[in-house]
Amino acid sequence: MIAYIVRRLFSTVIVMAVVAFVVFSLLYLTPGDPAAVIAGDIATDEDIRLIHARLGLDEPFLVQFGRWLWALAHGDLGTSIFTNLPVTQLIAQRIEPTVALTVCTLVVSILVAVPLGVVAAAKAGTWLDRAVMSFSVVGFSVPVFVFAYILILTFSVQLDWLPVQGYRNFRDGAWEWLRHLILPSIALGTVYVALIARMTRASMLDVLAQDYIRTAEAKGLAPGQVLIGHALKNAAIPVMTIIGMGVALLISGAIVTETVFALPGVGRLTVDAILRRDYPVIQGVILIFSAVYVLVNLLVDLSYVLFDPRIRY
């Protein structure tokens, strides 16, 4: 298993190197010049040229890439062109809301979606199954931002139960922290609930048709025991896989959710950086996202052992 983890971590480094090169190349080719953005609307060619030279943006591609890579190898993601703050500091400032949002969403989604999928499978073909699947279709089809606005209008503006926007740190109080995450987590989690519920249902239906389930039922186990103790455990592996793959969906959804709910997370940092062509920030954030995605999928692979002890790496 250790050899497997080492191999996977090594492949992560290769994946990230490829990501780094592709991202840097794409940004180099993308139209847009941070010097022009910095100089502002009322600038002249000369103003922009001076800023260009100061930032080293007039140097050849390979020189810029080499310099960035060298700094990266030393653990330095660079400095924001606009704020003059280190990219690591900017990401550190923003990581808590994003982690809190994604973890809350993940927890809420799994807690809601798995039971829904199990119930739909157990009651396959009934109105309950159709209702769960209809909810899944709606969850998949309605864009995150539309759902977010509906939630804001209902629970913040009309009922005044929850805040419209913003984030509170956990250290400022657990309840305030949670209050600011409820609506964003629901908005972001809807797609995820739909995805996991559908996958759980499909996987459960597959398992429920197996011989050992019939045996379990035949020896008189309670339906709940059969469903949870025998069927769900064995249906969990495909669900775990889809949860891992869905992290990308979660990250892209977090960007929209953070914008709508004005959460100061890494997603908004990314959007702002792209709009301003703050290259070091874009590169740093995408590298981090790639690393997270690869590592989460590694963890998912390793988690299979928990559900099926026969699995060995």
Place this chain on the structure above:
Amino acid sequence: MSVDAAVPKTISRGDFAMNQRSILLRSISAAIFAASMAAALNASVALAQGQKVLKFIPQADLRILDPITTTAYITRNHGYMIYDTLFATDAKFQVQPQMVDKYEISKDQLTYTFTLRDGLKFHDGAPVRSADCIASIDRWSKRDALGQKMAEVTESWQAVNDKTFTLKLKKPFPLALEALAKPSSNVPFIMPERIAKTDASANITEPIGSGPFKFVKEEWVPGSKVVYVKNNDYVPRKEAPSWAAGGKVVKVDRVEWIYIPDSATAAAAINAGEVDWWEQMPPDLIPVLAKNKSIKVENIDPLGSMGLLRFNFMNPPFNNQKMRQAVLYALDQNDYVLGIAGDAKNGHPCYSYFTCGTPLASEVGAEPLKGKRDFEKAKQLIKEAGYKGEKIVIISATDQPIVHSQSLLTAEMLRKLGLNVELQAGDWGTLITRRTSKEPVDKGGWSIFHTWLVGPDVTSPAVNFAVRGSGQKAWFGWPEDAKIEELRDAWFAATDPAGSKKAADAVQVRAFEFVPYVPTAQFILPTAYRTNLSGVIIAPITLMWNVEKK
């Protein structure tokens, strides 16, 4: 991954594994619970009770802290929070001393002597000295167009002592005080000498001024929040506030700029009372907020902003004066007012190259733009220009509604004139990069872009950089016209208000012949604030002193 079928699946082994997992899960849950309780118990209350906190949604995100390297209005507004100026312009367009206590001008108008007020201190506790003022003005004059003009005639700046300094000129420059009181970008803010010595093209990293608020750098989250606290050491002037002049009396303890990029969320936040003030709201949300009796929607900007359509003089067909004149005859400013401001109440046509409502505004020479729209005349001019169907590329930015609405209107208007128009829309970051290109349109160049400038940036030939005809040194589009430059120089030489007005009229008459750009509308983006706020200053810049929260 492999499945080891050789491992027997026994109940005892499964139970043992289950127990192990359950112990692990219980331990993790216990740790999380303990951490939450500790956090809740140790919850730090960020604000002392009873503090008055003004929560404000700014028009843009504050990214750059240096008001000299950028002309961005959000950075200018940040500058007014933490810096002070030697002079300031008041609501009557008069220059008033601000940090300066008294000043003298020699009879030959070549020597200005300034004495600073008592008690001026920077946020790091150091007193404001003459050397700080001289270094700050020196850095500003390397970047600002009016500052550069003044630098051309400056012989020296000299400190007499820590509180008194002189400006010596090679020849009289009647606009010297106006330059030092320039209300909009770039504003000659005063910084400590050690900071003002920074290269004028490099951003400063220490936001330390002597203004009425202090910047709290530790709480700055770019893209989300900016925090200022009251500067208790600030000594305001005794006069009532008037634009950026007069007493800057701070009536709240803390100001938080909360950047909310999404308009719908911002509207919901002010509706729910989570914020107190929204600086600029899109016109389509005015009716939504107007229904809430706890919110006041107001126009606090007496000058508004001026939309403009800029031609590229490097490419055909608008390198031809008759083509540009044709646009004057076809463009209807009323359409642009509605397109930008949504409602005629929030704007009006302004047939002047200088902000309507300011002393130099006039309609002299404006007949082609002002009269009844004459498409036949426009078509005749296009014919005389020898237009051969060259492609006209309008670059636009869909993330900037003011830019994009103008672009759509212009594209439609030019198509009505039978021109070959292509609207190429991207984002603002792309537009402001692409407009630097002098290439032909088929190689990434452009023919027209739109933008807008705030009223104070267009009040005179000195600050209206878009009207200039200095060729390659001019603003994007690079119009070249020696005559307009001569007339501008003549305006600088004018020594009295009547002479200044006459010279500005001459600049405008030439501008309507040469057409460096077309003014499209004058509009105001209203502000919205909760009714528990009072004392919001009517000014073309958003200023936060004098604002009281109940």
